[in-house]
Amino acid sequence: MTDTHPTSFKGTTPTPAWAFRQYEQIRRWLPDGLPAAQQPRPQVLENLAPLTDQFQVFVFDAFGVLNAGPRAFVTAVERFRELQRLGREVLILSNAATASHPRLVEKYLRMGFEITPDQLISSRWLLEQSLANPARQGTWGVIAPEKSEPATLPVDWHPVRPPVTSRQKRELKGYDGLIMLSSEDWNEEMQAALEASLREKPRPLEIANPDLVAPRGDCLTLEPGFFAHQAREASGVIPGFYGKPYAPxxxxxxxxxxxxxxxxxxxxxxxxxxxxLGGQNAGMKTLLITAAGSLQGLDIPACIAQSGIAPDFIAPEI
Known part of the structure; x- marks a missing residue:
């Protein structure tokens, strides 16, 4: 299946260095981390093995840690199974929102990660819980491809998909709120229509996936968080975020x-x-993976110094 997540926007193709700068530019919209005096001095490891006895619960990001796009890292599958054999609690905490929760569980089972539905928390699932409790009223425009099963959302919804038409622009103005599940097929024309609609009529903009980019094989794709912050700057509407690093x-x-x-x-x-940052804010200890994720190829100590965000441990892979 062809991946249709955007890999460029207004002439910019995301790289790890570009993504790092983008995160720094939106820093005031992110949760607080530890004060500088309390930032840990990272311990560099070859992998997660020395930590298996130190922690009871291991919470794994997905993209860049367990997999890159549809491809699972063999060493990650092995480590995951080892932790389960040792009786440790394992959980995948994913910002993925294109797939419904059951489909995402199926995806990781196919990759070889032996998980049950309660061993995965997705930003899509978090959004759905919020929409249902309390129930959101009105009609919502949902930005997502058809395959993402937006019918699982507990709201009265209508699709918002390319191409831009005069009818679609009218419909955008009529929605009581907008939800972005996925950036698949999103483009500059759609983004401009969204921003114009929010400027004319400010409304809630709910973003399941706050990521700016995601590693997918040999490239970075632009994710809903990037387009949400673009819309915030253009319209003044502050998006609601559900995935990492945010509190929900x-x-x-x-x-x-x-x-x-x-x-x-x-x-x-x-x-x-x-x-x-999100783990620190929640009081957890943290391990930064560097070989295949969003910081691949960067000077990690320089990134830590510039951001003021220091993990407890650093390793190339788990």
Whole structure:
């Protein structure tokens, strides 16, 4: 199946260095991390193995840690199974929102990760919980491809998909709120129509996936978080975010393991501004993965120094 996530926008093709700068530019919209005096001094490891006895719960980001696009990392599958054999709690905390929760569970089962539905928390699932409790009223425009099963959303919804037409522009103005599940097939013309509609009539803009980019094989794709911040700058509408690094994602983890102190949980991710920052904010310890994720090829100590976000541990892979 052809991947139709955008790989460029207004002449810009995302790279790890570009993505890092973008995260720094939106830093004031992200949660607070630890004060500078409390930032840890990262311990560099070859992999996660020395930490298996230190933590009770291992929380894994997906893209760049467990897989790149549809391809699972063999070493990640093996490590995941080892932790399960040792009796550790494992959880995937994913910002993926294109697929419904059951489909996302199926995806990771096919890759070889032996998980049950309650061992995955997706930003799509978090959004659906929020939309249902309390129930959202009105009619919502949903930005997502048809294959993403938007019918699972507990709202009265209508699709918002390319191409831009006069009718679509009229319909955009009529929605009581807008939801972005996926950036698949999104383009500059659609983004301009969205921004114009929000400027004319400010309304809630709910974003399941706050990521700016995602690693998919040999490239980075632009994700809903990037387009949400573009829309915020253009319209003044502040989006609602549900995935990492924002509180709903980590609150769900802490609630799921209510009997475990946060410091006995290890958040494992490839992005300083989402996985590591969010984990710190929740009181967890953190491990930054560097070989295949969003910081691939960058000077990691320089990124840590510039951002002021330091993980407890650093390793190329899990």
């Amino acid at each position: 994602a980590f609150r769900a983890v802490l609630q799921r393991f209510a009997g475990v102190p946060p410091e006995r949980m290890l958040m494992v991710g490839d992005t300083l501004h989402t996985d590591i």
